[in-house]
Amino acid sequence: MFTLASQILKYVLIILIYLFLYRVFKIIYLDIKGVRRERQITKAKLEFLNGEGTYNLFEVTTIGRADDCDIVVESPYVSSKHAIIKKRGKNFVLQDLNSTNGTILNGEKVKKISKLKNGDIILIGDTELKFIL
């Protein structure tokens, strides 16, 4: 009786182990895909109102004075890493990165995370940017 049970269940155990491994590799796959997705270009745009030009947004876009930011704003009032815009599902959210002068969205200071909609005006330091979806 035990022999039979053990003989049958050993196949069940192997199948369960490989289902487990499938899930583990799927987590790894999602992780790798997530990293790549950060650099994907989206349809949303950010327009400099002083006429410096229009930039396409990535899934994750950093804004600041430092050279390694995705959008570099040359101004003494802008912190080196000032703000970040991320895509969450279908929406875009704006987050202030503890900048010295703060980020202002449509006249209101961004405390933590704010949702963006078409035509929003973002004030970073002394530079005005328009969000276009």
Added chain:
Amino acid sequence: MEDYLKDASKAMRYIFWIFFIAFMLLFIHNKPQGFNTIYFTLAFPVLIYIVYRIHIKLFPLGEIDFIILTSFLTEMGLIMIYRVAPDLLIKQIIWILAGFFVYFISSYVSKYYNILYKFKYSEILYLIITFILILSTLIFGREIGGAKNWLTFDGIYIQPAEAAKVIYIIFLAKYLSVKKQTKDIIILGIITILIVSIFAVEKDLGMAFLFYSTTLFLIFIGTSNLIYTSVGIITLVFGTLLSYFLFSHVRIRIQAWLNPWMDVPGKTYQIVQSLFAIGSGGFFGTGLGMGHPEYIPVVSTDFIFAAISEEFGLLGAISLILVYFVIIYRGTKVAIDSKNETGALIAIGLTSMFALQVFTIIGGVIKFIPLTGVTLPFVSYGGSSMVMSFVTLGMLNGISLKEAEDYEQVEPEY
């Protein structure tokens, strides 16, 4: 993030099912004496579930894979330990509990790993601790299973070399991130050869190999210099040849590796029994309780991989190796993502030590390389090894958390 957790909880569900089926079978097979065993066994799935939940709560950006994979590995270890040595089960579960506890502690500590180097002579301090730990067994140690690498306190056996591994890497990472001149590398080489020769006197060849090759790995990664690395490899080959002629125990191991059939009842008994066990397993294994792992010597520690190959078959053994690969992959990724050189070197040092340990013991058991006695992390029975393996992963988790949080909160600058 949400998809990610969905898969994680599904993986945990499969772990529970494997646990349930395997222990149902084993309870019928072993007929447990007393209720203690059953209570402790049932505590294990509760424990890993709680740890899984706490990990998600405390470290939402942490490496949840580590918890899932170690749950699987410790579970496979528990199944096999209960199969071959039922008395050790309760102790092993307590060690796993202690292991998860130190995992969280070392995650928090290594998140601020800069504190580790705050004192003036901290590097030298870590080096001295390493030497004290290694030398302690030479002086006060006790010989078990051919190697003098155990300390005993009132019946508790500990292996200081396991702790020395982590502390030595903390020293090595700082040393190599600051000093990269030829003269510094030569000093490091002398230190390493000293450590290796202490291990050789203790007849702990596995640890000697682990320390030497991890240092070599880190020198290569830290300096990217092919000359140092090739000199290191030549020294390794030369040292192996030298110790073959000098030490009889090295000679026996290498002869047993080249020709295991020369003295089956005597010198090569271990490796031959291990090979028989792996051979009789086949693809799907003999089924739990149907094989004869009791013929393999030291089966609950060094040779547990042979027992798993016998009862879970080639497929079960491969799944174990794949899980180790995923852990090594995640560890390497932590090192690559780390922006601080010291952090990256600690991460890659811990990962390569872990990887080499897995390679040494699995390779030894399947007669791919000469057999040396180190434990299979998370699976073998043993407190020191279990706790220190959890510390290794905890530190990797901490370093990865530091990177993730640095990215989220950037300091204001002007």
